[in-house]
Amino acid sequence: MSTIFGIPAPALFGQILIGLINGSFYALLSLGLAVIFGLLRIINFAHGAQYMLGAFAAYLLLTYAGIGYWPSLILAPLLVGLLAVVIEKTMLSRLYGVDPLYGLLLTFGLALILEGLFRYWFGAAGQPYAAPQQLVGAYNLGFMFMPIYRGWVVIASLVVCIGTWLLIEKTRLGAYLRAATENATLVQAFGVNVPRLLTLTYGLGAALAAIAGVLAAPIYQVSPLMGTNIIIVVFAVVVVGGMGSILGAIITGYMLGVLEGLTKVFYPEASNIVIFVIMAIVLLVRPAGLFGREE
Amino acid sequence: MAVDTQYYAAQPRFRTSAVVFGVIAIAALLAAPFFFYPVLLMSMLCFALFACAFNLLIGYVGLLSFGHAAFFGGAAYFAAHAAKVWGWDPLGAVLLGAAGAAGMGLAIGFLAIRRQGIYFAMITLALSQMFAFICLQVPFTHGEDGIQGVPRGELLGLVDLNEPLAMYYFTLAIFLFGFFAIWRIVHSPFGNILKAIRENERRAISLGYRVDRYKLGAFVMSAALAGLAGGTKAIVFQFATLTDVQWQMSGEVILMTLLGGIGTMVGPAVGAALVVALQNYLAASNFPVTVLIGIIFVVCVLVFRRGIVGEILELARRRSKDAK
Numbered sequence: 001m002s003t004i005f006g007i008p009a010p011a012l013f014g015q016i017l018i019g020l021i022n023g024s025f026y027a028l029l030s031l032g033l034a035v036i037f038g039l040l041r042i043i044n045f046a047h048g049a050q051y052m053l054g055a056f057a058a059y060l061l062l063t064y065a066g067i068g069y070w071p072s073l074i075l076a077p078l079l080v081g082l083l084a085v086v087i088e089k090t091m092l093s094r095l096y097g098v099d100p101l102y103g104l105l106l107t108f109g110l111a112l113i114l115e116g117l118f119r120y121w122f123g124a125a126g127q128p129y130a131a132p133q134q135l136v137g138a139y140n141l142g143f144m145f146m147p148i149y150r151g152w153v154v155i156a157s158l159v160v161c162i163g164t165w166l167l168i169e170k171t172r173l174g175a176y177l178r179a180a181t182e183n184a185t186l187v188q189a190f191g192v193n194v195p196r197l198l199t200l201t202y203g204l205g206a207a208l209a210a211i212a213g214v215l216a217a218p219i220y221q222v223s224p225l226m227g228t229n230i231i232i233v234v235f236a237v238v239v240v241g242g243m244g245s246i247l248g249a250i251i252t253g254y255m256l257g258v259l260e261g262l263t264k265v266f267y268p269e270a271s272n273i274v275i276f277v278i279m280a281i282v283l284l285v286r287p288a289g290l291f292g293r294e295e
Numbered sequence: 296m297a298v299d300t301q302y303y304a305a306q307p308r309f310r311t312s313a314v315v316f317g318v319i320a321i322a323a324l325l326a327a328p329f330f331f332y333p334v335l336l337m338s339m340l341c342f343a344l345f346a347c348a349f350n351l352l353i354g355y356v357g358l359l360s361f362g363h364a365a366f367f368g369g370a371a372y373f374a375a376h377a378a379k380v381w382g383w384d385p386l387g388a389v390l391l392g393a394a395g396a397a398g399m400g401l402a403i404g405f406l407a408i409r410r411q412g413i414y415f416a417m418i419t420l421a422l423s424q425m426f427a428f429i430c431l432q433v434p435f436t437h438g439e440d441g442i443q444g445v446p447r448g449e450l451l452g453l454v455d456l457n458e459p460l461a462m463y464y465f466t467l468a469i470f471l472f473g474f475f476a477i478w479r480i481v482h483s484p485f486g487n488i489l490k491a492i493r494e495n496e497r498r499a500i501s502l503g504y505r506v507d508r509y510k511l512g513a514f515v516m517s518a519a520l521a522g523l524a525g526g527t528k529a530i531v532f533q534f535a536t537l538t539d540v541q542w543q544m545s546g547e548v549i550l551m552t553l554l555g556g557i558g559t560m561v562g563p564a565v566g567a568a569l570v571v572a573l574q575n576y577l578a579a580s581n582f583p584v585t586v587l588i589g590i591i592f593v594v595c596v597l598v599f600r601r602g603i604v605g606e607i608l609e610l611a612r613r614r615s616k617d618a619k
Contacts, residue, residue: 043413091597100413101359102596105553108546109592116585232542236421239414269432276425280406283418287409 023257024157032208042103048231049114054213069132077207084206118224126221242292341528346563348520354558357493362423366396368539370522375442375535389526396522404514441536556602
């Protein structure tokens with residue numbers, strides 16, 4: 001059996017794959033956070049809860065309505081996005097004039113409510129959610145076995161990330177969005193409905209989190225606690241990448257995921273904290289983040 | 296945080312009423328264990344000091360730390376270890392907890408003050424989560440079990456703290472010491488510079504203040520006082536567990552402060568007492584406490600951002616304005 005740095009190659013590639021998968025979720029979630037932060041100037045602490053809601057929406061649609069994975073991949077983000085629109089309309093929009101920290105506190109409260117309710121209804125244990133039949137099984141890539149579903153997650157998240165990037169950089173709506181990020185008052189003066197743009201942006205960010213949740217459901221179990229556990233890591237990812245650029249958020253997400261996977265191979269005890277350590281180093285060397293601008 | 300807190304700073308015309316209020320409050324605290332369950336009161340005092348320490352940072356420097364559980368819970372571990380394994384005097388153990396928390400505050404604060412606002416909150420949260428992971432893995436914290444059966448011991452070899460009343464007055468003394476330390480810090484020239492930084496950081500820099508040093512100083516003091524509270528809690532409850540270092544605890548202390556009134560002296564203590572009482576009350580029912588805490592958060596942020604004490608002070612201020 002071939003080895004690399006004294007590690008059996010399949011184990012090494014296996015962990016890199018797991019890292020890529022985690023990285024896919026980091027990328028999707030930090031992308032959503034960056035989109036929301038860019039326009040609303042709010043750190044959406046409920047992002048983890050919305051990710052969890054996406055997974056639960058898929059689980060509940062299957063259990064109670066018999067709706068399978070593929071429709072859920074569209075329906076769950078729509079439902080979560082709708083809920084986010086309601087939240088923005090009724091609560092977040094009241095906070096645009098005040099210190100942005102209140103937005104963080106409000107969404108933190110919402111995250112506690114959602115997590116607490118689902119924990120009350122479903123318990124802390126995870127619910128299994130089967131991958132769709134088309135994606136069961138594994139390919140032999142020659143150097144390792146690649147479970148099809150995991151490959152699909154990496155590809156799907158890449159497509160969603162690139163799609164979102166194209167939406168923001170190349171379309172008229174994205175142009176409005178970027179313009180409003182620079183100067184909302186001016187854009188409003190040109191006749192763009194900025195409040196509606198804010199609402200849509202929050203809905204879009206939440207929908208991205210929900211897509212990540214549906215993708216994650218067959219890999220991790222559907223659990224009320226899945227959101228908060230990941231969101232704190234994603235915060236660290238966002239600090240490392242800097243929230244200035246959409247592409248930066250995506251690249252940092254994948255990079256840190258893979259790095260975390262590699263740490264599991266070489267020094268497993270540190271795998272939980274490696275992203276935080278990297279965050280500390282980045283803060284020392286380049287406080288604005290790898291892709292951030294000094295404000 | 297940019298609440299209009301300028302009215303809450305001690306002003307000469309508040310002094311007499313503040314002294315009267317202080318005397319009544321201390322008398323009430325001295326008499327309280329004869330009317331209420333001492334363990335509940337001690338829990339309130341520990342969390343009240345924790346919230347006041349947290350408020351030193353958010354209320355007077357405008358920095359929202361989302362990682363204060365690391366100092367509170369870390370100090371609990373240090374104090375519990377010193378009292379149980381090394382057989383230290385309870386006071387020594389508590390002070391060691393505070394010193395350890397101050398050291399952690401220096402390290403975390405040094406990193407966190409490099410960014411501002413929302414980033415500061417995320418960095419402190421991430422670093423405290425890292426500390427929680429470390430606590431889960433290192434042997435001296437005993438992982439999921441925590442350090443249990445911590446002896447309360449004899450204070451300076453004289454007073455047996457296994458007596459509930461003795462333990463209560465020890466806790467009260469530490470709370471009052473911490474509270475007055477915070478009061479002194481806030482009303483010192485150092486505290487005025489902190490408030491200047493909160494109001495306008497750039498102007499403070501242009502006036503020649505080394506803002507980063509002041510922020511770091513305040514961060515370390517806040518961490519040390521939070522550690523004082525955490526160490527005391529470990530001695531009172533005779534255990535230190537992972538609960539105290541996790542992010543939920545950081546969230547709770549934010550809620551206590553927000554509910555009572557950010558940037559007021561007594562607000563955080565009031566908020567802490569309310570939240571502890573509420574948790575105690577709900578512990579018997581199967582209503583999910585997290586949901587209620589979340590609802591209070593949302594209501595506070597949307598409806599009364601000044602907090603209970605802040606609203607009362609605002610009302611009093613308007614009254615006295617109308618009277619003129």
